[in-house]
Amino acid sequence: MVRFFKSPPCAITTVAVLIVLISILGTNVMAENSSMRPPFPIRRPVPSLPENLTWLNSGGPISWPQLRGKFVLLDFWTYCCINCMHVLPELKKLEHKYPLELIVIGIHSAKFATEREAQNITEAILRYGIEHPVVVDSDMRVWQTFGVNAWPTLVLIDPQGYAVWATSGETTFEALDELISRGLPFYEQQNLIDRTPVRFDTLARRTPRTPLRFPGKVAVDEASGRLFIADSSHHRIVVTTWDGELLAVIGTGQQGFKDGSFTEAEFSQPQGMAIRGDEVLVADTENHAIRRIDLTAKSVTTIAGTGRQLRRAPTMDPKPARNADLSSPWDLLLAEDFLYIAMAGCHQIWRMNLKDGRIGVYAGNAAEDIVDGERLPPAPYRMCFASFAQPSGLASDGRSLFVADSEGSSIRSVGLENNGEVETIVGTAKLPYARLFTFGDRDGPRDQALLQHPLGVAYLDEFLYVADTYNNKIKRINPATGETVTLADDDTSGESDQPPRFNEPGGIAAAKGRLFVADTNNHAIRVIELSDQPTIKTLTIRGLTPPETPKPQDDAAWDAVALRQQPVQRLSPGDITIELTPPLPPGMKLNPGFSPEIQAIVSREGSPAGADSAVIRSFRVQDTSLPLRLTLPAQDVQNARRIEIRCTYFYCETEGSGLCRMGTARWFFPVEIAPDGLGRIQLSSEEPFR
Numbered sequence: 001m002v003r004f005f006k007s008p009p010c011a012i013t014t015v016a017v018l019i020v021l022i023s024i025l026g027t028n029v030m031a032e033n034s035s036m037r038p039p040f041p042i043r044r045p046v047p048s049l050p051e052n053l054t055w056l057n058s059g060g061p062i063s064w065p066q067l068r069g070k071f072v073l074l075d076f077w078t079y080c081c082i083n084c085m086h087v088l089p090e091l092k093k094l095e096h097k098y099p100l101e102l103i104v105i106g107i108h109s110a111k112f113a114t115e116r117e118a119q120n121i122t123e124a125i126l127r128y129g130i131e132h133p134v135v136v137d138s139d140m141r142v143w144q145t146f147g148v149n150a151w152p153t154l155v156l157i158d159p160q161g162y163a164v165w166a167t168s169g170e171t172t173f174e175a176l177d178e179l180i181s182r183g184l185p186f187y188e189q190q191n192l193i194d195r196t197p198v199r200f201d202t203l204a205r206r207t208p209r210t211p212l213r214f215p216g217k218v219a220v221d222e223a224s225g226r227l228f229i230a231d232s233s234h235h236r237i238v239v240t241t242w243d244g245e246l247l248a249v250i251g252t253g254q255q256g257f258k259d260g261s262f263t264e265a266e267f268s269q270p271q272g273m274a275i276r277g278d279e280v281l282v283a284d285t286e287n288h289a290i291r292r293i294d295l296t297a298k299s300v301t302t303i304a305g306t307g308r309q310l311r312r313a314p315t316m317d318p319k320p321a322r323n324a325d326l327s328s329p330w331d332l333l334l335a336e337d338f339l340y341i342a343m344a345g346c347h348q349i350w351r352m353n354l355k356d357g358r359i360g361v362y363a364g365n366a367a368e369d370i371v372d373g374e375r376l377p378p379a380p381y382r383m384c385f386a387s388f389a390q391p392s393g394l395a396s397d398g399r400s401l402f403v404a405d406s407e408g409s410s411i412r413s414v415g416l417e418n419n420g421e422v423e424t425i426v427g428t429a430k431l432p433y434a435r436l437f438t439f440g441d442r443d444g445p446r447d448q449a450l451l452q453h454p455l456g457v458a459y460l461d462e463f464l465y466v467a468d469t470y471n472n473k474i475k476r477i478n479p480a481t482g483e484t485v486t487l488a489d490d491d492t493s494g495e496s497d498q499p500p501r502f503n504e505p506g507g508i509a510a511a512k513g514r515l516f517v518a519d520t521n522n523h524a525i526r527v528i529e530l531s532d533q534p535t536i537k538t539l540t541i542r543g544l545t546p547p548e549t550p551k552p553q554d555d556a557a558w559d560a561v562a563l564r565q566q567p568v569q570r571l572s573p574g575d576i577t578i579e580l581t582p583p584l585p586p587g588m589k590l591n592p593g594f595s596p597e598i599q600a601i602v603s604r605e606g607s608p609a610g611a612d613s614a615v616i617r618s619f620r621v622q623d624t625s626l627p628l629r630l631t632l633p634a635q636d637v638q639n640a641r642r643i644e645i646r647c648t649y650f651y652c653e654t655e656g657s658g659l660c661r662m663g664t665a666r667w668f669f670p671v672e673i674a675p676d677g678l679g680r681i682q683l684s685s686e687e688p689f690r
Contacts, residue, residue, distance in 0.1 A: 039183040040164035046157055050141040054118050057125050058133035059201025059593050059660065062105070064161055066659045069194025071102045071180060072157040076137075076148045078111045079124035080407065080453055080470075082328055082344050082390050083170050084152045086309060088128050089286065093173040095131060098180055100195040106134035109143040111151070112439060112453055114470035114504075123504070123521045125203055127214045127233055129255075133200055158183070159192045170311070197662035199650055201593045211544040212238070215518040217331065217456065217507035218525060219273040219280070227516060227539075228280060229525060230270045230507070234547055237270060237282060237293065242514075242527075246543040250293055250300065253547020257287045257307050265300035267291065272331030272394070272507070274339060281339060283329040290321070290329060290341070290352070304352055304359050305329075313380040314346050318360030321352055331456075333394040333401065335416055340401055342391040349391060349403065349414065363414045363422055364388045370408035370428050370435040374421055386422035388412065389436055393467070393507070395459040402464055402479065404457040409439035409450065411457060411466060411477060425464070426451060426482050441471040446482025451475070456518070460510035460530075467505040467517065474505065474517060474528065488534045495522040500536045502526070568670045569643075570677040574634045579627040580683040582649050582665045590624040591660050594650040597621075598630055603642040627682070637673070644668040645683060 046064055055061045075091060077084035091104050108124075110116040115124075116138035125134055137143055146155060149168075156165040156179065165179060187193050213233035220227055226247065229238040236251030248262060256266030268286035275281075280293040281303070289305030304321035309328070327345025334340075340362065341350040348364035363375035369387035377385035393404030396416065402425070403412040410427020414420050426449045428435040440450030456467030464477040465487070472493035477484050494501035505526075507518030515528040516539075525539040578600070582590075590596065602615040619630045628647070637643075645667045650660040667683045 037186075039186045040158060040162075043158070043162040043164050046161055046163050047145050049135070050145070053142070054136035056118065056122055056134045056136060057106075057130060057200060057202050059591070062133060062659045064157075067103055067157075068161055069159050069192060069196075070198075071098070071159060071183075073102060073104045073176070074107055074146070074155040074157070075104060076107045076109055076143060076146070076151065076153040076155075078109060078115055078151050079121065079128070080112055080115060080390075081151045082407075085128065086170050086328070086345065087152045087154075088130065090171065090173040090176065092129070092131065094176050094180070097177065100197060101184065101193060102180060103198060104132040106130065106132060107137050107142050108134050109137040109140050109148070109151075111437070112470050114452065114472075120504070120521075122203060123214075126207060127520075129204075129233070131200075131202060131204075159187045159194070172311075197664075199594070199660050199662045201591075201660065209546040209549075210523040211541060211546055212523045212525070213546065214520050214523060215507070215525065216269070216271045216285075216520060217273060217283075218509045218516045218518045219275055220509045220511040220516055221275045222511045227509075227525070228273050228275065229518070230273060230282070232269050232271060232285075232520075235267045235269065236547065237267070237273070237280070238541070238544060239295075240539075240541050240544075242516075244539050244541045246541055248295075248298075249544070255286075257284075257289070259291075259301050260299065262298045262300070265291075272329070272342065274332040274334040276334055281332055281334070283332050283341065285328050285330055285344075288326040288328060288345070290326070290332070290339070303357070310346060314348065314361055314366055316361050316376065316379065318353070318358040321357050321359040324359050326350075330390075330392045331394045331404075333396055335396060335398075335401075340394055340396075342394050342403065344390045344392050344406075347388045347390060349388065349394075349401065364391075368407065368436070370405060370410050370412075370424065372412075372422050372424055372429045375414050386414070388422075393454065393456040395457045395464065397459050397462075397479070400479075402457050402459060404454045404466065406453050406455050406469070408436055409452055409454065411451070411454065411464065413479065425479055426477055426484055439470075441468070441473070443475070443484050443486055446484075449477075449482060449484035451484075455506040456508040458508045458510040458515065460513075460515075465508055465510055465515055467508045469504050469506055469520075472502045472504060474502070474508065474515065488528060488536055495519070495524070497526070497536045497538055568672060569681055570672045570674050571637060571640070571681070572677040572679045573638065573673055573675070574679060576632040576634075576637050576678075577680045578630050578632065578645065578683065579680065580645060580647060580665075580667070581627045582647050582663055584651055584663070588651045588661075590626070591650045591652045592624045594660060595620045595622055596624065596628055596647060596649040598628065599646040600630070600632055600636070601644040601646070602632070602636050602640045603644075604639050627684070637671075640671045640673065642668060642670055 118136050153168045158164045216232035217230040227240045231238045234253050235255045236253050239248040250262045251265050251267050255268050258266040271285045272283040278295040282291040284291045288309045292301050292303045305326040308325045310325035329341045330344040331342040337354045339352040343350045347368045349362045351362035352359040365377045365385040366380040367387045368389045371387035373386045375386050389407035391403045392406040395402040400413045405412050411425045414422045428438045439452040442450040451468050452470035454466050455469040458465045466475045468475045474487045476487050488500040490499040502519050503521035505517050506520040509516045513530050517526040519526045529535045598619040600617045615636045621628050648664045
């Protein structure tokens with residue numbers, strides 16, 4: 001958890017008081033449910049949101065009155081923060097359990113300058129697979145209105161529109177689930193829950209698929225000329241030659257945690273890799289595990305981690321790696337029989353002995369900070385020992401371990417000998433305060449140079465090469481002096497080889513006079529040929545395609561809607577035009593941003609209803625003017641005895657509203673085919689909307 005103290009003070013609001021009270025009382029503020037007593041003893045009116053906010057992942061702005069009848073969970077986050085990343089999967093599980101009762105809204109209150117830009121927040125939404133609306137709170141107006149002072153902070157609003165609970169720091173699905181499940185019965189008894197389905201115009205729906213998806217890290221093997229790419233948001237590892245010939249794809253491309261063959265294994269947001277012959281070790285970040293790829297046997301196994309995130313203070317003594325909980329391992333480095341791990345989630349460097357299979361802390365006291373000194377304390381959080389802040393990249397010259405310490409915008413070093421100390425090569429360790437909030441884009445000597453959230457570092461020919469991620473640059477640092485220069489850049493983020501432009505590069509590897517860069521937000525790998533005038537080219541990976549996207553299961557939504565029985569329809573043997581008007585609440589209209597999806601199921605003569613032999617045809621209607629129209633070709637209707645029409649659609653009160661409610665409707669009718677039959681059917685609902 002990162003606390004923020006740089007914003008100007010603001011008046012203490014009632015919600016700020018609520019947050020203070022909740023933080024004192026803890027999570028046990030909820031009274032036992034009963035039909036006579038509300039479940040939350042503290043209830044405060046929610047202040048109106050500031051005007052002119054930018055809304056992402058929703059299709060438009062949302063107001064509190066639109067959300068009456070549902071729990072609303074506000075997530076104050078910033079996309080650099082590892083603690084915020086840890087909360088997102090917990091929120092996703094909660095959203096999937098309560099799709100009709102809960103709406104999550106992210107309030108993105110930026111820490112770094114780069115994070116204030118809406119386009120960069122858009123990329124983060126796509127990278128993390130966020131399914132809920134996000135408010136761009138770049139000037140921290142919402143943050144101050146709610147009295148927030150730390151990332152992440154969660155605030156729960158009840159179905160009547162009152163703030164009833166808040167907490168700062170990481171939390172779990174189980175804790176949030178208990179909160180909702182214990183509070184829900186009271187609001188159900190009071191008839192205050194609105195279970196109308198809601199859907200948002202998410203960015204993922206409108207984003208084209210790409211062969212790579214937010215690649216996070218790269219690793220090179222000089223001996224074999226192979227390049228290993230963590231195709232992070234495709235949850236797989238891609239292996240190519242240095243000139244882009246595709247050699248292997250490891251993993252199904254579906255998010256999961258599964259060992260097995262290359263076509264069976266599953267990863268979750270993999271990042272850094274380390275290579276030893278035909279063995280590749282992978283930091284499987286969101287699975288909190290280290291995986292081993294055997295290139296000869298074409299198999300994946302887990303060598304460290306349980307799949308559970310470490311949520312307590314780490315013990316300093318090594319333990320068997322398969323029994324150890326890890327916390328977001330982000331990068332790896334091999335040195336003889338030791339594997340060094342940038343354990344971003346607990347702000348430490350860990351080490352695994354590959355001979356005896358034991359793992360433990362190598363450096364860092366687990367306090368999030370940029371502090372030099374003795375590398376290993378006897379216990380967590382002990383003062384006067386070295387501190388890291390979300391270490392995310394590793395490199396070595398054989399004597400020292402170099403660390404891209406991202407949240408402190410620093411490059412650190414720690415000796416590979418057991419008595420080594422932690423030192424800062426470039427960064428903020430010598431500042432008396434604001435070490436985690438001092439950053440910039442400035443080349444020069446050690447005492448002048450500034451970076452902004454670097455995620456990657458590589459060593460080659462006595463220099464460090466740094467992916468200065470939030471400055472969208474590649475920089476070269478002399479580790480002996482700290483002298484920093486920008487390698488290739490025209491001071492503009494983007495996607496081009498000439499002029500050289502990057503977009504939040506997150507990984508970098510070096511070999512034989514070349515740098516390989518994971519240009520994360522450009523979904524690309526860039527190759528820099530080092531010389532007096534470095535040249536850059538984008539690597540084309542021949543034959544690489546995105547993984548198959550699983551199809552959504554909509555049957556439950558269809559089955560929840562009552563069938564509308566129609567009388568027998570006498571149809572002509574030719575093409576049939578179907579016009580349908582789905583039911584809408586008074587004052588509502590179809591949202592043109594969502595194409596209605598219509599499915600026609602034609603049961604043939606002699607086949608039972610719903611049999612596999614029935615003809616099934618799907619339509620996506622672009623014209624949302626009513627009635628909706630589709631055409632069944634004559635060959636589909638031939639010998640038909642029954643037709644069922646299923647329609648799902650989205651409606652709102654005003655065009656551009658961010659809140660879209662989902663409607664579903666089904667009609668079915670027996671069919672007779674006759675020469676004098678109709679060529680057009682009109683379907684509508686006469687019953688009131690419910």
